[in-house]
Amino acid sequence: MTDVKTYDCDYENKWCPGCGNFGILNAMKKALAEQDLPPEQLLIVSGIGQAGKTPHFLKCNYFHGLHGRALPVATGAKLASHDLNILVSMGDGDCYGEGGNHLLAAIRRNIDVTLLVHNNMVYGLTKGQASPTSVHGFVTKAQPHGVTGEGLNPLALAISQGAGFVARGYNGKMDHLSYLIQEGMRYRGFALIDILQVCVSFNRVNTTEFYNKRVYEMDASEYPRDDWHQALENTQIWGDRIPIGIFYQKETESFTDRLPELKSGPLLDRPRDAGRVQGVISGA
Ligand SMILES: Cc1ncc(C[n+]2csc(CCOP(=O)(O)OP(=O)(O)O)c2C)c(N)n1
Numbered sequence: 001m002t003d004v005k006t007y008d009c010d011y012e013n014k015w016c017p018g019c020g021n022f023g024i025l026n027a028m029k030k031a032l033a034e035q036d037l038p039p040e041q042l043l044i045v046s047g048i049g050q051a052g053k054t055p056h057f058l059k060c061n062y063f064h065g066l067h068g069r070a071l072p073v074a075t076g077a078k079l080a081s082h083d084l085n086i087l088v089s090m091g092d093g094d095c096y097g098e099g100g101n102h103l104l105a106a107i108r109r110n111i112d113v114t115l116l117v118h119n120n121m122v123y124g125l126t127k128g129q130a131s132p133t134s135v136h137g138f139v140t141k142a143q144p145h146g147v148t149g150e151g152l153n154p155l156a157l158a159i160s161q162g163a164g165f166v167a168r169g170y171n172g173k174m175d176h177l178s179y180l181i182q183e184g185m186r187y188r189g190f191a192l193i194d195i196l197q198v199c200v201s202f203n204r205v206n207t208t209e210f211y212n213k214r215v216y217e218m219d220a221s222e223y224p225r226d227d228w229h230q231a232l233e234n235t236q237i238w239g240d241r242i243p244i245g246i247f248y249q250k251e252t253e254s255f256t257d258r259l260p261e262l263k264s265g266p267l268l269d270r271p272r273d274a275g276r277v278q279g280v281i282s283g284a
């Protein structure tokens, strides 16, 4: 196994002490080390927010793009270099709010990337407004009477729309999260891992104590992964008990596997004729 220190990076980190993102970052490093994946063979694409900063703190290739737009960038990178390992790090606001339509497109296309959503159920970077996953009644400075709508269920959304790998992790279960990340990366197709992430500064409801009391690991014999209806039903379990693990997994053909144009190798390795590109641009 590669030394986890291989992925260390000395960029200054200003996440709040106790932020759940630290657990996610450590789980990512562990997952990469256990797969012996050299930093140069990894691309992390992120959007804007505290979660979006994750690749700054990990040695890898990274692209830190616009709010909500990480998935289109990851799609482009996958098409250009389809043997590249791609992780996408986004917050719940970034992914399910601003980037919601891109999530639907990535599921439909079945782009072979692993999406990690750091779901703290709040907008962290902009200091605590409600996000799409904030629960009904959640009080913030911007929503002093509580959120009127219902929180989005990302797992149910992804399964209902045909995603082939859908899982939930928790920042407080680092080894389990590392296992989920590795399974997601091994999966050929779009993998969503929604991660329960504690925000010590702006979410005083879904705290470490809250999760530690409720979170349990699903046993595959009790929660079969290949039963679509059962998996969808399992996404409704939320309350005194909160399950984590792989909710649904099926074999699929990824977008890049389906394209005959990519059979002869990554686009990046093909000869490029700048003149032809110029011709397309100028309409000649
Ligand atoms: C187009 C656009 N709209 C709004 C913002 C302001 N903004 C920056 S981060 C953010 C929310 C981040 O919340 P989330 O994605 O949940 O990530 P977290 O900071 O909690 O990790 C917003 C609204 C922006 N940068 N760009």
Ligand code: SF4
Residues within 6 Å of the ligand: 014, 015, 016, 018, 019, 020, 021, 050, 120, 124, 125, 198, 199, 200, 201, 202
């Ligand atoms: S505001 Fe919340 S999400 Fe952002 S660094 Fe602090 S604890 Fe983490």
